[in-house]
Structure formats: structure tokens, C-alpha cells
Amino acid sequence: MTASLFDMPIGPDGLLHRDEFITPVEERELLDRLEGLSFEPFQFQGFEGRRHVVSFGRRYDFNGPGLVDAEPLPEWLLPLRDRAAAFADLPGEAFAHVLINKYPVGAPIGWHRDRPVFDKVVGVSLLSPAIMRFRQREGARWRRTAVALAPRSAYVLDGPARRDWEHSIPEAKALRYSITFRNLRT
Numbered sequence: 608m609t610a611s612l613f614d615m616p617i618g619p620d621g622l623l624h625r626d627e628f629i630t631p632v633e634e635r636e637l638l639d640r641l642e643g644l645s646f647e648p649f650q651f652q653g654f655e656g657r658r659h660v661v662s663f664g665r666r667y668d669f670n671g672p673g674l675v676d677a678e679p680l681p682e683w684l685l686p687l688r689d690r691a692a693a694f695a696d697l698p699g700e701a702f703a704h705v706l707i708n709k710y711p712v713g714a715p716i717g718w719h720r721d722r723p724v725f726d727k728v729v730g731v732s733l734l735s736p737a738i739m740r741f742r743q744r745e746g747a748r749w750r751r752t753a754v755a756l757a758p759r760s761a762y763v764l765d766g767p768a769r770r771d772w773e774h775s776i777p778e779a780k781a782l783r784y785s786i787t788f789r790n791l792r793t
């Protein structure tokens with residue numbers, strides 16, 4: 608499944624977004640799996656975020672060492688990994704790192720660009736909708752845009768959307784999960 612007419616070229620260049628990337632039944636099965644994981648508060652240089660996370664394959668430790676090994680990807684994640692990789696024009700095995708985000712009510716993700724050790728990012732949204740905001744500095748001002756992330760939709764961040772724009776998601780209004788896949792920059 609590579610880019611098609613139905614992948615909306617909205618938002619910054621390099622952002623692809625596809626609704627109904629997974630079916631409601633697949634979403635339910637994934638949620639059952641996610642409910643069994645041990646999420647931990649996101650740690651950033653001594654601070655704890657309201658967002659909770661689980662990593663597989665590799666884990667990015669923001670308190671010092673950077674990229675470290677993590678538990679291998681569980682079997683149940685492999686079909687989604689392969690579908691996400693195809694969406695980003697990559698082989699499944701390229702996605703060495705999976706980060707699952709859990710956003711309880713009130714949990715945001717602040718403005719950031721993903722770490723430069725990673726290349727493309729694919730994110731799959733589950734359970735409730737969110738708005739992903741983008742901003743890019745332009746002189747003294749910010750260019751801004753946003754994309755609606757419906758449950759079961761997926762996005763690819765590549766090119767300028769990945770490298771030049773920052774993204775963030777405001778405080779969750781209802782519990783939401785995202786399953787995000789990253790390959791390593793070579």
C-alpha cells in the first residue's frame with residue numbers, strides 16, 4: 608500500500624494522511640493489546656509528562672544515552688508495522704523503533720521535531736480524535752497549519768513536514784493512543 612489518490616496532500620509538504628487506515632475490528636483488537644501494556648510516564652531530562660509511553664525495538668532515552676535497545680516488537684504488532692512501512696514506502700523491518708503513546712484526558716504533546724537519529728515517522732491514531740498542529744518559523748512569525756487525526760487514521764511525516772516543521776497535539780479531550788513507527792537515518 609503506497610501513496611494513492613486517497614492520501615490527502617494537506618498540511619506541510621511531506622505529510623501524508625489516510626483515514627480508515629485500520630478497520631474498527633482491528634482497532635478494537637489493538638486496544639485490547641494496548642490495555643495489557645505497562646505504560647510509564649514520558650520522561651524528559653528529569654521531568655515527567657502527562658503522556659504515557661511504551662517502546663519496542665529501540666527506546667529513546669531523553670535523560671542521557673539517547674537510543675537504547677528495548678524489548679523486541681511483539682508478534683501482534685507486526686501486521687500493523689508492515690502496513691505502516693508500506694504507507695511510508697519502506698520494508699517492514701526498517702521500522703526498528705515503535706513508540707506507543709497513551710494520552711489520558713488533559714495530556715498534550717508539546718512542540719517538537721522528532722529526534723534526528725530517526726528518519727520517517729508513521730503514526731496510527733486510536734480511540735478518539737485529535738488535531739495535530741504544525742508550525743514553522745518565518746522571520747519573526749510562525750507559519751501554522753493543522754491536520755485532523757481521526758481514530759483509525761494514519762499519517763506519514765517525511766520531507767519538510769518531518770525536518771522543517773514542528774508538531775504538537777493539544778491536551779486530549781478523551782483517552783487517545785497513537786502507535787508510532789520510525790526507521791533510523793542511515
Ligand SMILES: O=C(O)CCC(=O)C(=O)O
Pocket residue numbers: 706708716721730731732774776784785787
Ligand atoms: O500522538 C501522535 O500521533 C503524535 C506523536 C508524536 O508526535 C511523537 O511520538 O513524536
Ligand SMILES: [Fe+2]
Pocket residue numbers: 719720721774
Ligand atoms: Fe513527534
